Amino acid sequence: xxxxxxxxxxxxxxxxxxxxxxxxxxxxxxxxxxxxxxxxxxxxxxxxxxxxxxxxxxxxxxxxxxxxxxxxxxxxxxxxxxxxxxxxxxxxxxxxxxxxxxxxxxxxxxxxxxxxxxxxxxxxxxxxxxxxxxxxxxxxxxxxxxxxxxxxxxxxxxxxxxxxxxxxxxxxxxxxxxxxxxxxxxxxxxxxxxxxxxxxxxxxxxxxxxxxxxxxxxxxxxxxxxxxxxxxxxxxxxxxxxxxxxxxxxxxxxxxxxxxxxxxxxxxxxxxxxxxxxxxxxxxxxxxxxxxxxxxxxxxxxxxxxxxxxxxxxxxxxxxxxxxxxxxxxxxxxxxxxxxxxxxxxxxxxxxxxxxxxxxxxxxxxxxxxxxxxxxxxxxxxxxxxxxxxxxxxxxxxxxxxxxxxxxxxxxxxxxxxxxxxxxxxxxxxxxxxxxxxxxxxxxxxxxxxxxxxxxxxxxxxxxxxxxxxxxxxxxxxxxxxxxxxxxxxxxxxxxxxxxxxxxxxxxxxxxxxxxxxxxxxxxxxxxxxxxxxxxxxxxxxxxxxxxxxxxxxxxx
Amino acid sequence: xxxxxxxxxxxxxxxxxxxxxxxxxxxxxxxxxxxxxxxxxxxxxxxxxxxxxxxxxxxxxxxxxxxxxxxxxxxxxxxxxxxxxxxxxxxxxxxxxxxxxxxxxxxxxxxxxxxxxxxxxxxxxxxxxxxxxxxxxxxxxxxxxxxxxxxxxxxxxxxxxxxxxxxxxxxxxxxxxxxxxxxxxxxxxxxxxxxxxxxxxxxxxxxxxxxxxxxxxxxxxxxxxxxxxxxxxxxxxxxxxxxxxxxxxxxxxxxxxxxxxxxxxxxxxxxxxxxxxxxxxxxxxxxxxxxxxxxxxxxxxxxxxxxxxxxxxxxxxxxxxxxxxxxxxxxxxxxxxxxxxxxxxxxxxxxxxxxxxxxxxxxxxxxxxxxxxxxxxxxxxxxxxxxxxxxxxxxxxxxxxxxxxxxxxxxxxxxxxxxxxxxxxxxxxxxxxxxx
Numbered sequence: 001x002x003x004x005x006x007x008x009x010x011x012x013x014x015x016x017x018x019x020x021x022x023x024x025x026x027x028x029x030x031x032x033x034x035x036x037x038x039x040x041x042x043x044x045x046x047x048x049x050x051x052x053x054x055x056x057x058x059x060x061x062x063x064x065x066x067x068x069x070x071x072x073x074x075x076x077x078x079x080x081x082x083x084x085x086x087x088x089x090x091x092x093x094x095x096x097x098x099x100x101x102x103x104x105x106x107x108x109x110x111x112x113x114x115x116x117x118x119x120x121x122x123x124x125x126x127x128x129x130x131x132x133x134x135x136x137x138x139x140x141x142x143x144x145x146x147x148x149x150x151x152x153x154x155x156x157x158x159x160x161x162x163x164x165x166x167x168x169x170x171x172x173x174x175x176x177x178x179x180x181x182x183x184x185x186x187x188x189x190x191x192x193x194x195x196x197x198x199x200x201x202x203x204x205x206x207x208x209x210x211x212x213x214x215x216x217x218x219x220x221x222x223x224x225x226x227x228x229x230x231x232x233x234x235x236x237x238x239x240x241x242x243x244x245x246x247x248x249x250x251x252x253x254x255x256x257x258x259x260x261x262x263x264x265x266x267x268x269x270x271x272x273x274x275x276x277x278x279x280x281x282x283x284x285x286x287x288x289x290x291x292x293x294x295x296x297x298x299x300x301x302x303x304x305x306x307x308x309x310x311x312x313x314x315x316x317x318x319x320x321x322x323x324x325x326x327x328x329x330x331x332x333x334x335x336x337x338x339x340x341x342x343x344x345x346x347x348x349x350x351x352x353x354x355x356x357x358x359x360x361x362x363x364x365x366x367x368x369x370x371x372x373x374x375x376x377x378x379x380x381x382x383x384x385x386x387x388x389x390x391x392x393x394x395x396x397x398x399x400x401x402x403x404x405x406x407x408x409x410x411x412x413x414x415x416x417x418x419x420x421x422x423x424x425x426x427x428x429x430x431x432x433x434x435x436x437x438x439x440x441x442x443x444x445x446x447x448x449x450x451x452x453x454x455x456x457x458x459x460x461x462x463x464x465x466x467x468x469x470x471x472x473x474x475x476x477x478x479x480x481x482x483x484x485x486x487x488x489x490x491x492x493x494x495x496x497x498x499x500x501x502x503x504x505x506x507x508x509x510x511x512x513x514x515x516x517x518x519x520x521x522x523x524x525x526x527x528x529x530x531x532x533x534x535x536x537x538x539x540x541x542x543x544x545x546x547x548x549x550x551x552x553x554x555x556x557x
Numbered sequence: 558x559x560x561x562x563x564x565x566x567x568x569x570x571x572x573x574x575x576x577x578x579x580x581x582x583x584x585x586x587x588x589x590x591x592x593x594x595x596x597x598x599x600x601x602x603x604x605x606x607x608x609x610x611x612x613x614x615x616x617x618x619x620x621x622x623x624x625x626x627x628x629x630x631x632x633x634x635x636x637x638x639x640x641x642x643x644x645x646x647x648x649x650x651x652x653x654x655x656x657x658x659x660x661x662x663x664x665x666x667x668x669x670x671x672x673x674x675x676x677x678x679x680x681x682x683x684x685x686x687x688x689x690x691x692x693x694x695x696x697x698x699x700x701x702x703x704x705x706x707x708x709x710x711x712x713x714x715x716x717x718x719x720x721x722x723x724x725x726x727x728x729x730x731x732x733x734x735x736x737x738x739x740x741x742x743x744x745x746x747x748x749x750x751x752x753x754x755x756x757x758x759x760x761x762x763x764x765x766x767x768x769x770x771x772x773x774x775x776x777x778x779x780x781x782x783x784x785x786x787x788x789x790x791x792x793x794x795x796x797x798x799x800x801x802x803x804x805x806x807x808x809x810x811x812x813x814x815x816x817x818x819x820x821x822x823x824x825x826x827x828x829x830x831x832x833x834x835x836x837x838x839x840x841x842x843x844x845x846x847x848x849x850x851x852x853x854x855x856x857x858x859x860x861x862x863x864x865x866x867x868x869x870x871x872x873x874x875x876x877x878x879x880x881x882x883x884x885x886x887x888x889x890x891x892x893x894x895x896x897x898x899x900x901x902x903x904x905x906x907x908x909x910x911x912x913x914x915x916x917x918x919x920x921x922x923x924x925x926x927x928x929x930x931x932x933x934x935x936x937x938x939x940x941x942x943x944x945x946x947x948x949x950x951x952x953x954x955x956x957x958x959x960x961x962x963x964x965x966x967x968x969x970x971x972x973x974x975x976x977x978x979x980x981x982x983x984x985x986x987x988x989x990x991x992x993x
Contacts, residue, residue: 033886034893034896034900034910035897036886064894066652066653066655066656067652067665067892067894068654068894071656071887119886119887121886121915
């Protein structure tokens with residue numbers, strides 16, 4: 001029986017299944033001295049190894065005139081479940097960044113770090129250097145489970161330590177079994193004749209990326225419902241009892257394709273902690289593996305699979321595969337999604353300092369030698385480094401006696417007032433990378449949002465809203481890597497210099513926003529926001545968020 | 558014994574026509590009688606040479622001079638065109654091939670003509686550069702001469718400004734020119750070479766009329782030769798390409814610039830340039846089915862771009878192996894996309910690259926050659942031609958030594974045998990060098 005057009009597999013499927021466990025011709029590609037690029041199929045396989053091939057989009061035209069190929073480079077993203085590095089690992093990361101990349105350490109929106117600008121000939125040394133720090137990039141990208149996120153504020157909950165272990169356990173459980181990463185980059189000898197057995201991923205992996213996040217209410221800093229699988233920790237009488245498990249989150253859409261849309265995960269029920277939790281997560285992955293759309297990658301995420309199966313259908317299949325039923329979902333509440341800046345102490349007396357890092361970019365500039373400061377702080381060995389879901393840094397696990405030494409270094413580098421000196425809206429903003437490295441970007445994000453915010457701040461001043469924690473997110477395209485559909489104000493790029501304006505998302509990550517205006521340029525954005533914020537300031541109810549206000553007043557629907 | 562010497566030289570060298578001088582002096586020392594005084598020719602030799610031939614034949618055809626000597630018919634020589642054919646061209650393209658961040662600037666220049674250019678891959682073109690406008694203006698102001706003053710020199714009549722800009726060499730003057738200047742101006746001048754502008758500044762002329770005399774002592778700007786980087790079959794007959802590296806060098810502890818490379822690098826699209834074609838018999842592609850090995854780091858790539866484009870356009874079946882080297886892969890891979898295309902279509906069978914500054918240790922083309930010694934030797938045994946293009950010192954010497962070593966290792970030859978083998982290749986037209 002031949003496949004009709006509808007059932008034809010996406011070409012990426014063939015690349016995966018014929019890759020001999022994700023090995024492809026990566027090793028050969030590295031020896032192609034005439035180009036800084038990998039061979040076509042290998043560019044795809046590379047993602048599973050935690051890297052993307054990129055090029056400097058600003059330079060394309062000029063390079064072409066000079067009869068030079070695109071300026072290719074590679075981005076590497078570490079696998080850091082829950083976003084945790086020891087001080088010695090931070091020092092190593094600092095050096096690797098300086099030696100092989102642009103130098104900037106980018107904290108991502110999923111609590112890990114990535115480096116850009118690595119040349120093909122430097123990929124191996126980079127990975128080998130990370131390996132000496134016991135760090136890898138396996139499955140940070142590609143059709144696999146990505147970096148597992150977990151509420152990042154240990155100071156906020158006595159169960160944080162226990163919940164945090166689930167990030168690592170899930171990450172390990174969902175790691176590909178292939179030794180390809182070790183063979184290709186770390187020169188491990190190929191021992192087996194055949195490729196490894198992988199009960200979870202088989203030889204075709206998942207139809208698309210898969211994201212898992214863990215939240216500890218009342219803080220939804222990881223935006224847990226934007227994940228394919230979200231675990232919401234249920235704490236009763238100070239004890240972790242289990243998790244509400246939600247499925248089907250995913251924010252990407254394609255302009256002009258109404259079959260695609262952003263979705264927040266639906267809570268399916270409650271699982272007790274321990275093996276049952278892991279089992280449930282595992283089997284949602286196997287369901288997605290078996291039922292997900294492998295023909296049209298635009299409709300391949302779990303959210304679309306649920307559309308076809310229905311939520312009830314998914315639950316039934318899940319319970320069948322798990323061999324147990326999901327309990328009724330337990331009560332939980334999110335009261336914030338923001339980071340709690342400054343010093344916080346946990347129940348054991350350890351200190352945590354959350355530092356605002358705009359767009360997660362740890363680098364030195366004229367105003368703030370942030371990267372140097374972090375290096376010196378790491379050298380003291382007095383803290384660990386955590387990353388929040390808002391791309392900020394948390395200097396963690398500082399003992400009481402060491403707190404002053406850290407504060408002295410803040411003074412030295414002018415970090416003492418850094419958090420306070422940045423506005424509320426700036427501290428509640430996220431922008432994706434977009435230009436110059438993302439091939440999908442239609443408009444600027446990371447390079448532009450800070451400037452735009454500087455122009456929005458006076459408008460907020462005018463309406464006495466400067467302390468309002470309005471969430472504002474910008475992405476260069478509708479894929480939503482910067483979680484723009486899940487903000488009170490979302491700006492989604494349509495073409496260079498133009499954005500759709502979305503409003504009406506809630507503050508805590510439980511309601512998506514709605515498109516309000518199409519393709520605005522900067523003056524359009526500012527004038528629309530001026531109008532909306534003016535109405536908000538005049539007519540809001542007490543403690544009503546901007547997102548809730550526009551919905552209540554039916555300014556958008 | 559009667560004799561006459563025509564010396565062929567290049568005024569950009571410190572000892573212009575020294576060989577001619579030595580030969581003339583030697584004949585004299587044997588008691589020879591010069592039929593004509595020594596005639597020295599610059600690179601642009603045809604017109605001077607023709608005059609010398611004509612004069613000589615005049616003398617030889619006189620009964621008193623020739624005795625039993627047969628008279629060579631002058632008609633066959635007179636039929637040759639006087640001087641070389643200059644093509645009038647306009648700059649069609651001028652791009653710096655190196656990327657931002659490179660330490661070099663290498664220009665790909667395309668010249669367009671309205672008549673067909675007679676040339677083949679492997680030829681070079683000669684271009685007479687113009688002197689820099691700022692320098693000419695400075696000279697004019699130092700001497701106080703009216704720029705429009707018309708002067709008749711040995712070769713041309715034109716205004717002073719035009720002479721200084723387009724016709725006369727004003728850089729790094731010959732000692733003999735410096736001496737003439739000293740004679741005209743009455744200054745005591747040390748025996749070092751100088752640019753005219755510095756000479757005028759330090760040892761000024763007393764008045765503009767003295768400068769007119771000085772002008773008449775200046776020699777013509779020597780043409781500079783560039784290997785052709787295009788092929789008529791691939792690029793059409795009314796276009797010719799060259800690859801020009803901006804030349805920066807130290808001379809007498811001073812940073813100096815190559816006159817012609819600066820001139821060409823600064824040319825804007827639409828500028829007028831004239832050039833002549835200098836045929837090179839020894840740097841030619843073999844038959845289309847023969848294999849070719851090309852070693853051409855830096856601007857040495859130029860004739861090989863021409864070779865590959867030609868073989869691509871004509872469907873030549875011979876295999877092609879190219880060794881290229883430069884400083885940095887990201888910024889200095891000259892003609893990268895074209896070379897990638899040649900690889901993709903199969904015209905380029907093998908490509909080996911050496912980017913010297915991409916790693917701790919310096920890697921050059923000869924290291925790549927050594928790495929593939931066995932295969933390289935096999936290609937040559939199977940009839941391949943070998944070409945080296947680019948810098949003479951040290952590159953071409955290092956590459957040649959590498960070839961000899963490969964012959965010794967792979968062919969179990971001793972020094973003498975290896976050299977003989979190379980010489981045999983050269984005689985067979987299978988070993989060519991275009992080095993500078």
